[in-house]
Amino acid sequence: MRGMAIAIVRDVISNSTIDDILKNREKLRKTLKQSLQPILTSWGMWLETIEISEVAICSATLFENMQAKTKEEERLKAFRIEAESNEKIRMMKLKRDHEYEQRMAKRQAQESLNKLKLSYDNKDFTLQSQTREEKEK
Numbered sequence: 421m422r423g424m425a426i427a428i429v430r431d432v433i434s435n436s437t438i439d440d441i442l443k444n445r446e447k448l449r450k451t452l453k454q455s456l457q458p459i460l461t462s463w464g465m466w467l468e469t470i471e472i473s474e475v476a477i478c479s480a481t482l483f484e485n486m487q488a489k490t491k492e493e494e495r496l497k498a499f500r501i502e503a504e505s506n507e508k509i510r511m512m513k514l515k516r517d518h519e520y521e522q523r524m525a526k527r528q529a530q531e532s533l534n535k536l537k538l539s540y541d542n543k544d545f546t547l548q549s550q551t552r553e554e555k556e557k
Contacts, residue, residue, distance in 0.1 A: 428455045438477075438486065445472050
Protein backbone atom coordinates (compact mmCIF):
# COMPACT_ATOMS: atom_id res chain seq x y z
CA MET A 421 0.00 0.00 0.00
CA ARG A 422 2.83 2.38 0.81
CA GLY A 423 4.42 1.83 -2.59
CA MET A 424 1.08 2.53 -4.29
CA ALA A 425 0.63 5.76 -2.32
CA ILE A 426 4.15 6.89 -3.23
CA ALA A 427 3.50 6.11 -6.90
CA ILE A 428 0.25 8.13 -6.88
CA VAL A 429 1.95 11.06 -5.11
CA ARG A 430 4.75 11.04 -7.67
CA ASP A 431 2.25 10.88 -10.54
CA VAL A 432 0.17 13.79 -9.20
CA ILE A 433 3.28 15.89 -8.51
CA SER A 434 4.78 15.16 -11.92
CA ASN A 435 1.56 16.40 -13.57
CA SER A 436 1.44 19.59 -11.50
CA THR A 437 3.30 22.85 -11.87
CA ILE A 438 5.84 23.87 -9.26
CA ASP A 439 3.71 26.90 -8.37
CA ASP A 440 0.70 24.63 -7.73
CA ILE A 441 2.80 22.34 -5.56
CA LEU A 442 4.23 25.22 -3.52
CA LYS A 443 1.20 27.50 -3.32
CA ASN A 444 -1.93 25.33 -3.72
CA ARG A 445 -1.54 22.58 -1.18
CA GLU A 446 -5.30 22.25 -0.84
CA LYS A 447 -5.62 21.49 -4.55
CA LEU A 448 -2.78 18.98 -4.27
CA ARG A 449 -4.44 17.26 -1.27
CA LYS A 450 -7.76 17.10 -3.09
CA THR A 451 -6.20 15.57 -6.21
CA LEU A 452 -4.30 12.99 -4.14
CA LYS A 453 -7.44 12.04 -2.22
CA GLN A 454 -9.44 11.66 -5.45
CA SER A 455 -6.73 9.36 -6.81
CA LEU A 456 -6.29 7.26 -3.64
CA GLN A 457 -9.89 6.98 -2.43
CA PRO A 458 -11.24 4.60 -5.14
CA ILE A 459 -8.38 2.16 -4.54
CA LEU A 460 -8.77 2.31 -0.76
CA THR A 461 -12.57 1.93 -1.01
CA SER A 462 -12.13 -1.28 -2.98
CA TRP A 463 -10.13 -2.61 -0.02
CA GLY A 464 -12.82 -1.48 2.42
CA MET A 465 -10.87 1.54 3.70
CA TRP A 466 -11.82 5.19 3.92
CA LEU A 467 -9.33 8.04 3.55
CA GLU A 468 -10.30 10.85 5.89
CA THR A 469 -7.59 13.41 5.10
CA ILE A 470 -4.19 13.89 3.56
CA GLU A 471 -1.67 16.21 5.14
CA ILE A 472 1.30 17.66 3.30
CA SER A 473 3.88 18.44 5.92
CA GLU A 474 6.77 19.63 3.80
CA VAL A 475 7.52 20.52 0.22
CA ALA A 476 11.21 20.61 -0.65
CA ILE A 477 12.87 21.39 -3.95
CA CYS A 478 15.80 19.01 -4.26
CA SER A 479 17.26 20.46 -7.44
CA ALA A 480 19.61 23.33 -6.58
CA THR A 481 19.38 24.67 -10.14
CA LEU A 482 15.59 24.68 -10.09
CA PHE A 483 15.58 26.37 -6.68
CA GLU A 484 18.00 29.07 -7.89
CA ASN A 485 15.92 29.63 -11.02
CA MET A 486 12.79 30.06 -8.91
CA GLN A 487 14.61 32.50 -6.66
CA ALA A 488 15.88 34.40 -9.70
CA LYS A 489 12.33 34.77 -10.97
CA THR A 490 11.13 36.06 -7.60
CA LYS A 491 14.10 38.42 -7.31
CA GLU A 492 13.43 39.77 -10.82
CA GLU A 493 9.76 40.34 -9.96
CA GLU A 494 10.78 42.20 -6.80
CA ARG A 495 13.35 44.24 -8.74
CA LEU A 496 10.72 45.21 -11.32
CA LYS A 497 8.28 46.11 -8.56
CA ALA A 498 10.91 48.31 -6.87
CA PHE A 499 11.77 49.91 -10.23
CA ARG A 500 8.09 50.67 -10.86
CA ILE A 501 7.68 52.20 -7.39
CA GLU A 502 10.83 54.29 -7.88
CA ALA A 503 9.62 55.51 -11.28
CA GLU A 504 6.22 56.46 -9.84
CA SER A 505 7.90 58.29 -6.95
CA ASN A 506 10.24 60.15 -9.30
CA GLU A 507 7.29 61.17 -11.46
CA LYS A 508 5.41 62.49 -8.41
CA ILE A 509 8.49 64.44 -7.32
CA ARG A 510 8.93 65.84 -10.83
CA MET A 511 5.28 66.93 -10.96
CA MET A 512 5.51 68.55 -7.52
CA LYS A 513 8.68 70.41 -8.58
CA LEU A 514 7.01 71.61 -11.80
CA LYS A 515 4.02 72.83 -9.82
CA ARG A 516 6.26 74.58 -7.28
CA ASP A 517 8.34 76.20 -10.04
CA HIS A 518 5.19 77.33 -11.85
CA GLU A 519 3.77 78.86 -8.67
CA TYR A 520 7.11 80.61 -8.02
CA GLU A 521 7.18 82.01 -11.55
CA GLN A 522 3.61 83.27 -11.14
CA ARG A 523 4.51 84.99 -7.86
CA MET A 524 7.60 86.57 -9.43
CA ALA A 525 5.63 87.77 -12.47
CA LYS A 526 2.97 89.23 -10.16
CA ARG A 527 5.66 90.93 -8.07
CA GLN A 528 7.37 92.37 -11.16
CA ALA A 529 4.04 93.58 -12.51
CA GLN A 530 3.27 95.25 -9.18
CA GLU A 531 6.72 96.87 -9.10
CA SER A 532 6.27 98.15 -12.66
CA LEU A 533 2.85 99.49 -11.74
CA ASN A 534 4.28 101.20 -8.66
CA LYS A 535 7.07 102.79 -10.76
CA LEU A 536 4.54 104.03 -13.30
CA LYS A 537 2.37 105.43 -10.53
CA LEU A 538 5.35 107.10 -8.88
CA SER A 539 6.47 108.48 -12.23
CA TYR A 540 2.96 109.78 -12.89
CA ASP A 541 2.77 111.29 -9.41
CA ASN A 542 6.17 112.97 -9.89
CA LYS A 543 5.15 114.39 -13.27
CA ASP A 544 1.89 115.61 -11.77
CA PHE A 545 3.83 117.17 -8.88
CA THR A 546 6.30 118.77 -11.32
CA LEU A 547 3.44 120.06 -13.44
CA GLN A 548 1.70 121.49 -10.37
CA SER A 549 4.94 123.11 -9.21
CA GLN A 550 5.48 124.67 -12.62
CA THR A 551 1.92 125.97 -12.64
CA ARG A 552 2.37 127.61 -9.22
CA GLU A 553 5.62 129.20 -10.29
CA GLU A 554 3.94 130.60 -13.39
CA LYS A 555 1.11 132.02 -11.28
CA GLU A 556 3.56 133.65 -8.93
CA LYS A 557 5.33 135.39 -11.78
